[in-house]
Amino acid sequence: NSDKKPAAKKMLRHAVLFKFKDSATPAQVKEVEDAFRKLPSKVKEVKGFEWGTNNSPEGLNQGFTHMFFVSFDSEEGRAAYLPHPEHKAFVKVLEPHLDKVLVIDYWTQE
């Protein structure tokens, strides 16, 4: 569909979905959101970032409420991010409140 999306540089997407524990308070969820939002400024290999909360009318989200969408321009960038101390520090903030997580990564195709 070249009329809608001109050939763009291929990116490595890293989609991360969370379902929080029922016990997680809104303040605790916001703490996790804010901690994730700070990662792109702390890890130079992150080349793009957005996130949001589910508003699908289809009811197929399997309980996941949050998606964070991180972009890299190489697998080396991802390999630097995953074990990065700032990423590990984020996971420590996340873990007490996490019910389940799903991660899928892909190189963009049109």
Next chain:
Amino acid sequence: NSDKKPAAKKMLRHAVLFKFKDSATPAQVKEVEDAFRKLPSKVKEVKGFEWGTNNSPEGLNQGFTHMFFVSFDSEEGRAAYLPHPEHKAFVKVLEPHLDKVLVIDYWTQE
């Protein structure tokens, strides 16, 4: 992180994950991929489209192998897409080969 992603127009993302049945052949999976790829040219409300297959090293993909990432610029656009005859025709191609699906939609935040 204004240094990495300047304020962009908010988009409504529609992330669709598939796990195919073990019985699905590579040709059948490709038929589904190709059918989905044709949707953006058939439904004018689709404002962005990309897809790819999982290559995450984390093993947290819960069996999902494919992600399709559709963008709209309004909830009205999504509301036109979901029941669109072309979308319904695609689902007919998909259904025989689908093991499970996950859909999460969100308005982009930074």
